[in-house]
Amino acid sequence: MTSPFLSSAEGLIARKPVLGGLVAALMTEGQYDFWSRELGSTAAWRRVFARVVAAQWEAADTLTLTLRPNRNLGQVSAGQHLTVSADIAGRRHCRSYSLSRLASGRDICLTVRREPGGLVSNFLHDHVQVGDVLELSQPYGDLATGLVSDATRPLLMLAAGSGITAIYNLLASMAASGRSLQGELLYWEKQPDRFCFTEELNRLQAEHAGLRVSRFCNATEGREDAERGRLDAALAARLAGAYPAASIVACGGGAFVTAARELLGGVGKEFRAEAFTPSFATIDDETDEQFYELVLRRSGKTLRVSSRQSLLEQIEDAGLSPEHGCRMGICNSCSCQQRGGESVNELSGAALRGQGAVRLCVSRANSDLELDL
Amino acid sequence: MSQSKSKSRALSPEELAAFGAELDALQQQAIAAVGERDARYIRRIIRVQQYLEFAGRGLLFAGIFPPAWLLGTLLLGISKILENMEIGHNVMHGQYDFMNDPALSGASYEWDTVGTSDNWRESHNYKHHTYTNIKGVDDDVGYGLLRLFPEQRWHPAFILQPLFAALLALLFQWGVAIQELQLGKLLNGRKSWAQIRREFRPVWRKSRRLLLKDYLFFPLLAGPFFLTVLSGNLVANLIRNLWTFTIIFCGHFTTDAEVFHRSVLDGESRGHWYLRQLRGSSNLRGGKWFHILSGNLSHQIEHHLFPTVPAHRYQGLSLDVQEICRRYGQHYNTGSLPRQFGQVVWRILRHSMPSAPAPRAALIAR
Numbered sequence A: 001m002t003s004p005f006l007s008s009a010e011g012l013i014a015r016k017p018v019l020g021g022l023v024a025a026l027m028t029e030g031q032y033d034f035w036s037r038e039l040g041s042t043a044a045w046r047r048v049f050a051r052v053v054a055a056q057w058e059a060a061d062t063l064t065l066t067l068r069p070n071r072n073l074g075q076v077s078a079g080q081h082l083t084v085s086a087d088i089a090g091r092r093h094c095r096s097y098s099l100s101r102l103a104s105g106r107d108i109c110l111t112v113r114r115e116p117g118g119l120v121s122n123f124l125h126d127h128v129q130v131g132d133v134l135e136l137s138q139p140y141g142d143l144a145t146g147l148v149s150d151a152t153r154p155l156l157m158l159a160a161g162s163g164i165t166a167i168y169n170l171l172a173s174m175a176a177s178g179r180s181l182q183g184e185l186l187y188w189e190k191q192p193d194r195f196c197f198t199e200e201l202n203r204l205q206a207e208h209a210g211l212r213v214s215r216f217c218n219a220t221e222g223r224e225d226a227e228r229g230r231l232d233a234a235l236a237a238r239l240a241g242a243y244p245a246a247s248i249v250a251c252g253g254g255a256f257v258t259a260a261r262e263l264l265g266g267v268g269k270e271f272r273a274e275a276f277t278p279s280f281a282t283i284d285d286e287t288d289e290q291f292y293e294l295v296l297r298r299s300g301k302t303l304r305v306s307s308r309q310s311l312l313e314q315i316e317d318a319g320l321s322p323e324h325g326c327r328m329g330i331c332n333s334c335s336c337q338q339r340g341g342e343s344v345n346e347l348s349g350a351a352l353r354g355q356g357a358v359r360l361c362v363s364r365a366n367s368d369l370e371l372d373l
Numbered sequence B: 001m002s003q004s005k006s007k008s009r010a011l012s013p014e015e016l017a018a019f020g021a022e023l024d025a026l027q028q029q030a031i032a033a034v035g036e037r038d039a040r041y042i043r044r045i046i047r048v049q050q051y052l053e054f055a056g057r058g059l060l061f062a063g064i065f066p067p068a069w070l071l072g073t074l075l076l077g078i079s080k081i082l083e084n085m086e087i088g089h090n091v092m093h094g095q096y097d098f099m100n101d102p103a104l105s106g107a108s109y110e111w112d113t114v115g116t117s118d119n120w121r122e123s124h125n126y127k128h129h130t131y132t133n134i135k136g137v138d139d140d141v142g143y144g145l146l147r148l149f150p151e152q153r154w155h156p157a158f159i160l161q162p163l164f165a166a167l168l169a170l171l172f173q174w175g176v177a178i179q180e181l182q183l184g185k186l187l188n189g190r191k192s193w194a195q196i197r198r199e200f201r202p203v204w205r206k207s208r209r210l211l212l213k214d215y216l217f218f219p220l221l222a223g224p225f226f227l228t229v230l231s232g233n234l235v236a237n238l239i240r241n242l243w244t245f246t247i248i249f250c251g252h253f254t255t256d257a258e259v260f261h262r263s264v265l266d267g268e269s270r271g272h273w274y275l276r277q278l279r280g281s282s283n284l285r286g287g288k289w290f291h292i293l294s295g296n297l298s299h300q301i302e303h304h305l306f307p308t309v310p311a312h313r314y315q316g317l318s319l320d321v322q323e324i325c326r327r328y329g330q331h332y333n334t335g336s337l338p339r340q341f342g343q344v345v346w347r348i349l350r351h352s353m354p355s356a357p358a359p360r361a362a363l364i365a366r
């Protein structure tokens, strides 16, 4: 339940600086956020919290959550993603999901498929209820830039599995803006009961004479409206012939997107792709040295790092001088945010996957890595 | 063999390595166990602290009525103590980084005292914890103001040291705030006024905000009770200063706490480092709430051995540490608050007068 007091307080903060300034003089950000949550509001100083206002099954093991964010969420646009943070057993875990259905007002919808062993997806499926509050990141991604405005070119959209979420969002928002859709959507699922947005896509197809939706499923128990077949050279040739000037968008797992890029990268006017499966290395034997790519976000550098040496040393060897103190894992000076990938803390042996704080001096890379440095 | 006053025996290099390995293993075990329980603990403490502050400030608005003033001041003081020690200090050590909550991130937490967190992370987390009780390197040895060990050079001005110490206790948060400026370096010309001015800017910015909050904005909100709120806030700050001073001084300046010479750093091994942490620190005995209100720094020894382990686990770890100490013939320095504080006071008084260092206690047997 949103507390009337806090939603008005939130309004005051939004209308900075005078009253917001007064609140700032009396309390810290942490305190403001604490009391807001304590009184049942999602208002926050800067952070984006959102209340789950609805949950709806999309297909087997696929759930759409409608979220009502506080005012701190910036403008979202079609095809973008958001990172969802959930507190699971005392730790905050973050995963990124694409916008899916169009929601009313400032609400947003995210569609989450349960992944085998997926910590956050399983948590969202099993534990999150209407009324709960999750933290969101600001939206990011520019899959749609240019696509939405350039209505003249046909669209060729390829989705595999959860890749449909972003693609459906793009199509739905283009249709909602009054544009007549031209082109084809090709959509693969491994199991027939996993197809999402079936009614909605059929309706779009019915309403837009120029749009064709093709579904593919190779499971033995097929589905009437699905063909068989993978994305291969023959299919690519057909598409290239049919849509010589299309804008191509591909979304799916890493392997799918790589195949799409190889087969269709040179076709059409432009090619955009987004892959959602990260490639984590498994924790390997200490003895064999691995090399990974380390992306430093703030300094815009990319380094090749070994799994054998501390991140701090290797970053220093590259000529940067990150903050540090003791160099033995006790002072926390070298702590920095990891944005993606996996690192291992040598002191505790604990692996950190995805986002979190890393102590550079005692951590090493265990996959390609991205740091806020 | 020079004879030392240490109650601990020197370890052979082999023993030292084994000693270090045992503590490393203990630390790994502790870190591996960290999780939901710790998250629940710190969230509960934060909730208690926030409610105490709310209640304390609320009561002060009715502070014209003396019992309300007293209780309000006390609750506000306790909330400031909790925020300072169990929350701020421990969060800034990164003990709760595992939670990935931006509000509890060690690298960015800003605590509610006049010292800036960035300065503290440098002077405390880094210098003090890495170079614990090394004279001339760890500024916490006397805070550049007091002579607490005979190894520090005497000067006639130290005769007034009991007075300085009392002032430091009353104004402790300010002492911490300017510690990293190292004003002493002005006197011997190792720092310029311009440099001090530059470094003082963030300290000033932060302290101005807190001064305005406690001594202007909250009192103004109380309208006619301006003075009752102001005085309550002032006393609450004094309570916290005295408390933190007491706990912190008991952590390193009791009779058996040892001070070290820079030379210990030459090729110092992990085991050696642990040994120095152990011998330079001292604990306080007490009940559950006493430990919580001291930010569990009543277990200064465990804190120095394992600064990144959530502090509420120190009490449990201390049994293992004591057992290890027994096996390696190391003195585990602990006592009640009155006893340990008495020793601190004695140190302050004794070393205000000239005193000669006893032969240095060896850490490693040759």
Ligand code: FES
Pocket: A323, A324, A325, A326, A327, A328, A329, A330, A331, A332, A333, A334, A335, A359, A360, A361, A362
């Ligand atoms: S440099 Fe001190 S923890 Fe890494």
